[in-house]
Amino acid sequence: DTAVSQTPKYLVTQMGNDKSIKCEQNLGHDTMYWYKQDSKKFLKIMFSYNNKELIINETVPNRFSPKSPDKAHLNLHINSLELGDSAVYFCASSPESGNTGELFFGEGSRLTVL
Amino acid sequence: SQQGEEDPQALSIQEGENATMNCSYKTSINNLQWYRQNSGRGLVHLILIRSNEREKHSGRLRVTLDTSKKSSSLLITASRAADTASYFCATLSNNDMRFGAGTRLTVKP
Numbered sequence: 001d002t003a004v005s006q007t008p009k010y011l012v013t014q015m016g017n018d019k020s021i022k023c024e025q026n027l028g029h030d031t032m033y034w035y036k037q038d039s040k041k042f043l044k045i046m047f048s049y050n051n052k053e054l055i056i057n058e059t060v061p062n063r064f065s066p067k068s069p070d071k072a073h074l075n076l077h078i079n080s081l082e083l084g085d086s087a088v089y090f091c092a093s094s095p096e097s098g099n100t101g102e103l104f105f106g107e108g109s110r111l112t113v114l
Numbered sequence: 115s116q117q118g119e120e121d122p123q124a125l126s127i128q129e130g131e132n133a134t135m136n137c138s139y140k141t142s143i144n145n146l147q148w149y150r151q152n153s154g155r156g157l158v159h160l161i162l163i164r165s166n167e168r169e170k171h172s173g174r175l176r177v178t179l180d181t182s183k184k185s186s187s188l189l190i191t192a193s194r195a196a197d198t199a200s201y202f203c204a205t206l207s208n209n210d211m212r213f214g215a216g217t218r219l220t221v222k223p
Contacts, residue, residue: 108154
C-alpha cells in the first residue's frame, strides 16, 4: 500500500561504479521528483518530470540521468560515482503539474560511496 | 540554492509545552508548506498556507504567514514525545519549490 516506494533503501558502493535507484508511485500523480538530502539535512531538488517529460533539471552533473518509462516511475541512474554523491536521495510525487501542491515523499535511499 | 531558512536550528522542550519554529524566505511566493521528517524516514506534508492567507490551523498545528516580512511560523501546541522530528518549511515560487535546512525538535517525556 506504500504510495511512493523507492529501492534500494540502502546502497553502499565503490567510487567509479554505476548505480540506479528506482521509484514508483501508485497515487496516479502526474509529476515526480528527485531530491538530494546531504549530511546537513539540506534538501535540494534535482529533477522534476511531468507525465514522462522533464520539466526541471537543476545544476546536476551529467553523471546523473533520470529516466521515466511511464508516469508512475522515475528512476535515477548515476554513472562514475564520486565520494560527494553520498547522500540520501528522495523520490516524491505531486498530484498537480507545475509543482503547486503537496509533495508525497518516498522513504529515501541512502547512498554511501566508499 | 536554498530559499527558506528555519530558526532555530534545534529546539528542545518538555512534553506539554508549545514549540514555535520560524521560517524566513527571500523571494515572493505562491504558497508555503511545512513538512515533518522523522529520523531515517521521508518527509510528510503537514500544512500549506497560500500567499493570501495569514493564518491556518490543523489540529495542534498553527501556521502564520507574514508576506511583508517574508516569514512564517509553525506552532505545535501541547507537544508530545512523538512530535520529535525535523521540521522543514518549503516555499513555492513560480513553480519552483525550495526547502529550508529544517529545525530539529526534541520533545522530552
